[in-house]
Amino acid sequence: MTIAKGKKSARLTIVSAIVLLLAACGSQAEPPTRGGGAQPQASGASHAGGTGGAQQPQTDAGASSEAGGTQSAGQEAKDTGATIYLYGNDFVDFIAPKFMEATGFKMEAVHYGGGEALAKIEAEQGNPQWDVLKMDGHGSVRNLADRDFLLTGWKPDNLAKLSEQGKGYVPADLSYFPIGIHAAALIAYNTDKVPADKAPRTWEQFFAYDGPVGHADPAVAAPAYPLVSAFFERWGEPMAQKLYTQRFKDGLRVYPKNGPVGKALLSGEIHVAALQEHNAYELKLAGEPVEVVWPEEGAPGSLRVVAISKQAKNPAAAKAFVEFMLKPETQQMLTALDSTDSFFTPLAEGVSARSEREPNGTFLLPTAEWAAEHEADIKTWFADQNIQ
Amino acid sequence: MKASEARWGGGVSLLLFVFIFLPLLAVLLNVILPGLFFGQVQYGGFGLVGEIFHRPLWRQSFINSLTLAAGAATLGTVIAGILAAVRARWDFAAAKLLDLAAWVLLIAPSFMMAQGWMLFASKDGLVSEWLGWTWVSSFVFQPAGLVFVMALSKFPLAYLAILAATEWNVRQYGHAARMNGAGPFTVWRTVELPLARPSYAAGWTLVFMDTIGDFGLPAALATVYKFPTLTYSIYSAIYQSPVRFDMAGVLAFYLVLVLAAAMGLLVLSLRRSRFDFLNAKAVRTVKNRPRHAWLYNAAVGGFLLICLGIPLGTSAVVSLLSKTGAGLTRDNLTLDHYRALLAGSASDHRLLDYAEGMLHSLSVAAFAAVFSMLIGFVSAYVLSFTESRFKSAIQLFSIVSLAVPGVVLGIGYIFIWNQQWLEPIGLHLYGTPSLLVIAGIAGAIPYAVRVQLGAFGNVSGTMLKAAAMQGAGTLGRMRDIVLPLVRQSLLLATLASFGTSIFDLALASMLKPANYSLMPLVIDRAFEFSQYGYATAASVVSCAVVVLLIVVLQLVGRGLFLYMDRIRIKGGRQ
């Protein structure tokens, strides 16, 4: 029965080849898997509408300490030697090599816009691929903390180096750390379309402007939720909804991100935009017919924070990254960058911001808890309004 | 013989089940047991199913998808009918061009076509900047305009279906009608049209299914015009905040429902055509030169200029312009975008690395093509030459994938392959390129199976029985008898599935591993960030590379076959 044997072995070879190939491909791009079958499942309920408050924290303290990283302050974290993954939007490509150079830890930076990063984190909750997060929007990060995604209770040494303003933004459970704040939106208008005297100078005027206006989509762009939530908090939900409904009727165009908003402003598709500060200044400094107004009552603030995943693969490296970001030297490096990404207010003490910015601009910033609580509601309501 | 055949049949069925059917099941299960795949078993009831009608965004997506698909199908079928009627009857120069254009449109990825249209018709697009025709923009960016654009891209499906039926006609029916006093138009209306009705129904359904499952147009449209569709809403439910996997699953469920209904319609209409009249007298219609040939040439040429020339031409032109708005002047022409492609962009996160992305896409597509061809070969073999009890299962699975759009498949894959328990056995494929390969296989299987079934039809079963009498096992029969006879069509099938899977934006978007660049994503991302020069240059280069590869591989394959034949004859290996 040599034929049968031959055929059998041939079939076996093919099947094993497929399996091996799959496994090989599998191990290539995948970060080294963690061990531990006793790993706690992160609260796996996918987000069903309603409040984003604490869902079902299922982990118990004992298991989480096993997951790597200690919770008591001051204890040395273990360096497992693994590469950590940073999910972030701005600066990520710049900061990762600097970090590796400064500390010797290995880091791989993945660029995700704010909405994308949150979605990825959500999708991976059964098996997170990320270790550190740096994004705009303390509300969203508060949300993650409430659902037990983040490492809490660790106090970095460099926390002392924050300015008074910065210290005011640090949460009690130490689940995330603020490193900078910038204007999620300033009033930017096209000088060819809008004479200076007609240009809106307050947010009420912006909403009342007679002509097409636009801003970014809170579902997609990280700074856009702070923008919208600032209004909702300032005016209260019913009033804000009324204003927005009217504004949609009068002509409000929503773009996925701030880049397209700027483009639309230039092309005249919209006359006035609630544009993120570095996009707005970029256009102005490039000589485009755009003028920027920092409203008196304040610009919606977007707090940029760093946070560590509860299941970080290399806690020492992750903590080192946080320390690194809190250092005044690092923040000075960032504000000195040539690109308009450097337009933000650093929260480390003694670091100077870009001179072209409004030096005394105030911010409209809801508390993290308020922002977290209303996040899903506001985003959902907004998306539904947007389709009319 | 039976036992080994059963093993092959069973093996392939299992693979098809895991690759194609299981993800679909996952999506459907998720509707009533949301969170099941995240480790949470809770019976959600059917309440979730109704929620689609409570949220305006989902509701609007559903309505938009339906109207877009139905409109595009209807308009596309009308266009296709006219073109097919003209093509089948008359012989004119532009006819060959029409056939070629139909195939190009079929193969061209829909996101590229959509991008071309956006660049052409948007407020600061080519036509308003260069010609000042702002009416084009207001026409295109409203539901009717989108239907128009979709119909122009998707009509070839209907065209080929109707043409196939119209070309093989029984000439006598038309002659008899004319003898009875019917002018040419009346002949078409009363005789040819009713007889071709099944093919019209088939064409309509194909366009409908393809449009409603389409992800490329909504993706390209998203930055320019707010038109939520089912496919894009499924994607954004997962990739935008707040994330709703359960709703994504429900939307996918609805999409599958609509598609199943459409498929049912298709099967029903085919079955109801009782006129099996394609008898021996059916001949390819003899095409005469029409009296005003130039008119036909002009009309068809003009039409092709619009449906192909606009999207492709715009893309090509924009890739060479430094500033889109500045017009077609000599100092506005530049090769910078092409240079940027090949230079590789390290720091600008808006521009993903094209070279790397292309390499990844090519390898993923290559693996997917080869494996799908293998699986298709075995499936087709089992279907054609064995009495395996898995036959109906294989048939079902290979057809299901046709109706399931990439977005839905993507969700299913996320559900299934991100499971904790898969890690110890090394099958935790979520976030790895292998999942892309598997998804590519799933997408290519229907075509692989169909094409090979067709080729196998020419192989007589008795040949295989003779081989079995001589002692050849199943593998031997496959390798020595069937393979040499069908290798040409096998090669074509592989190349075809390679060509289509390399451009799949939906799957690439849903399943891409972190920091893993893929060509469709490079193009889509660049477009999203308004880097139009980069996006179009990437499109042009990708198409050129793929076409070149396919042509070269085909020639190489043919050469290889000839060489193998010569060896066999010389060496007398058999």
Added chain:
Amino acid sequence: MSALLKLRGIAKSFGAQQVLRPISLEVGEGERICILGPSGCGKSTLLQIVAGLLPPDGGEIELAGISVEGRGRHVPPEKRPVNMVFQDYALWPHMTARQNIEYGMKRRRTPRGQMEERLRRLAALLKLEGLLDRLPAQLSGGQQQRVGIARALATEPKLLLMDEPLSNLDVKLRTDMRGELARLLGELSIATLYVTHDRMEAFAIADRILVLRGGGIDQLGRPEELFERPASPWVAQLMGYHNRLNVAFDERTRSVAVVAGQRVSGQRMSPGEGAGEAAAGVMLLHPDDLAVCASDDLTADGVNRLRVTVTQAIYEGTQWRLIVRLRDGQTLHLFHGGRVEPGSELAVYAPPERAMLYDAVPAF
């Protein structure tokens, strides 16, 4: 009786092949002409040209006094007063028999009442009662053919074209239908152009038979003319003169042929300018006309008597077919009442008025 159809110089080629050499023909009112010939000789092409489905390369056509083809004019088929019955019926599969038949009348906007009346008449004439609401797929071959005929008659055409209408039926049905059709056409008295390859059909139906060969007319005449005086070997073969012998001609007498050393007198059919040309030719004989001579006739004067050896005797039920060989090796077929032992020698008589002589022609 004026000519209903006039063809003048109709020619047609497909590429390099000339299918119809210039042909001229006239069909009178109520006259039935059968175009006889094997496939490929251009008869269907001729029909299609008359119908208007195919344009000729040259020539003119006149129908009922109106020019429909030629000199720049081309009247399309739907406007000609003709209708056609097809070889494979060509009934529209998605319409019932009734709808098939009514189609032409609808196109002419015949009033409803008249339509019904005509339908009823045709149904009776062609025995289609009770079948009118069936689809073609539900009808037998013969029934479909009758529906096809009814459909062609429903428009009351001045000229009826029939393209091998019976060749798709089985033998028995064909024979039955042949008679029916002849009777029907006789009753209706419509001018008809009928194409067939079956000579029995032609005999049954035709007033005149037209034989086409290689695109040209070999003979046009009444059936008796063709049978008794076939104008060419080709026609003769069509008429059943299956015995073909190569012969030499007597120099002095035009109508005497010499074959295998024996003299046979017959009908010299070629025109010939005079005696003394064409020394060789062919002789065609009908198997039914040959007879075995009585044994004592062997030594009689030998005119039109051929000495042969029997090579094969085949039983055919009512008679025996004898295949015999002449002294020079050529074969003949003839019939006999009884069996003759192969190898025996016989004398065979060929009546002079039934022996057709032609000049040598290239083999066809």
